[in-house]
Amino acid sequence: MTIELDIAGALAERPGFLIRRMHQIHLALFAEECAAFDITPVQYSIMTVADSQPGLDQAQLAYEVGVDRATLANVVARLETKGLLRRRPSVSDKRVKLVSLSSRGAALLEKMLLPVQRAHDRTIAALPPKDRETFMALLMRLVNAENDYGRAPLKLG
Amino acid sequence: MTIELDIAGALAERPGFLIRRMHQIHLALFAEECAAFDITPVQYSIMTVADSQPGLDQAQLAYEVGVDRATLANVVARLETKGLLRRRPSVSDKRVKLVSLSSRGAALLEKMLLPVQRAHDRTIAALPPKDRETFMALLMRLVNAENDYGRAPLKLG
DNA sequence: AATATAACGTACGTATACTGACGATATGAA
DNA sequence: TTCATATCGTCAGTATACGTACGTTATATT
Numbered sequence: 001m002t003i004e005l006d007i008a009g010a011l012a013e014r015p016g017f018l019i020r021r022m023h024q025i026h027l028a029l030f031a032e033e034c035a036a037f038d039i040t041p042v043q044y045s046i047m048t049v050a051d052s053q054p055g056l057d058q059a060q061l062a063y064e065v066g067v068d069r070a071t072l073a074n075v076v077a078r079l080e081t082k083g084l085l086r087r088r089p090s091v092s093d094k095r096v097k098l099v100s101l102s103s104r105g106a107a108l109l110e111k112m113l114l115p116v117q118r119a120h121d122r123t124i125a126a127l128p129p130k131d132r133e134t135f136m137a138l139l140m141r142l143v144n145a146e147n148d149y150g151r152a153p154l155k156l157g
Numbered sequence: 158m159t160i161e162l163d164i165a166g167a168l169a170e171r172p173g174f175l176i177r178r179m180h181q182i183h184l185a186l187f188a189e190e191c192a193a194f195d196i197t198p199v200q201y202s203i204m205t206v207a208d209s210q211p212g213l214d215q216a217q218l219a220y221e222v223g224v225d226r227a228t229l230a231n232v233v234a235r236l237e238t239k240g241l242l243r244r245r246p247s248v249s250d251k252r253v254k255l256v257s258l259s260s261r262g263a264a265l266l267e268k269m270l271l272p273v274q275r276a277h278d279r280t281i282a283a284l285p286p287k288d289r290e291t292f293m294a295l296l297m298r299l300v301n302a303e304n305d306y307g308r309a310p311l312k313l314g
Numbered sequence: 315a316a317t318a319t320a321a322c323g324t325a326c327g328t329a330t331a332c333t334g335a336c337g338a339t340a341t342g343a344a
Numbered sequence: 345t346t347c348a349t350a351t352c353g354t355c356a357g358t359a360t361a362c363g364t365a366c367g368t369t370a371t372a373t374t
Contacts, residue, residue: 095352126302145283252322
């Protein structure tokens with residue numbers, strides 16, 4: 001007689017599957033809270049970094065936000081078209097473009113503060129407060145430990 | 158004197174940001190482990206469900222995998238082109254196409270079993286075993302609680 | 315039986331996300 | 345100074361991911 005082993009595990013018990021679903025859930029919550037602004041989480045993240053660290057070039061900005069250069073250039077171009085960001089060439093290095101937030105971008109950032117906060121809160125709201133802290137601590141630990149994965153290689157080899 | 162409050166929190170302390178990074182990390186680990194097969198996590202998930210529940214239509218399959226109908230149709234079309242899946246029209250309902258795994262698909266699924274397992278294991282490997290269980294339990298709880306978000310509405314309104 | 319409603323698959327548009335390649339520019343070592 | 349190497353921004357290609365809309369087909373209501 002044979003015992004049927006579920007070696008791979010059910011879909012809903014795999015870390016990767018659950019993380020993808022969580023990502024989708026957060027995107028939906030963010031979209032719901034920020035529907036009035038037509039801004040995505042990544043766009044908001046870029047604007048945040050452009051605000052706190054004005055004048056970064058695109059590669060540095062990509063590293064801070066955690067996307068590759070090509071993706072960042074796409075998103076930044078969209079935000080520039082909307083008048084929320086500005087790009088200007090560097091004088092000391094003709095390769096780079098320095099990114100900074102426009103006044104319209106800064107104003108939008110302020111208006112979005114609370115909705116964004118709500119989206120993040122709702123993402124983990126189903127857990128009791130104590131478990132939320134635990135979850136966030138573990139999440140930070142994981143991301144910090146494997147931070148080099150899933151990001152465009154900054155150094156070519 | 159003023160105390161500067163970091164109201165929104167640093168990027169790396171927001172659930173949504175960390176979840177997006179975790180997703181990227183898992184995608185990278187999966188790609189690394191499964192480089193020989195040219196299959197993505199979502200493609201693998203679809204093949205898994207097509208294997209365990211053969212003959213589902215695309216909408217049901219989309220629900221099981223956790224993507225919307227349009228996305229699923231895209232991925233399934235690619236897998237069909239590769240000869241890993243088959244679609245056949247239903248006789249009882251002319252609207253639907255029933256999806257099932259081909260023998261080549263089943264064989265590939267077997268070959269990928271261990272690499273996929275490794276990718277999932279590595280995704281949470283940075284945590285000590287006890288914390289892994291905690292993390293997975295909290296993750297499952299969150300996804301189950303908000304499972305209706307981030308998925309194409311199955312019922313039109 | 316006629317009609318409204320709903321579900322299926324699909325197409326289009328948009329956004330993230332990454333790889334690989336490219337020309338332009340900077341910087342290191344010979 | 346020359347030359348190899350590295351980095352910057354960009355482009356092309358591919359893959360998820362979703363909203364919306366559409367025609368086709370089922371089902372429920374009247």
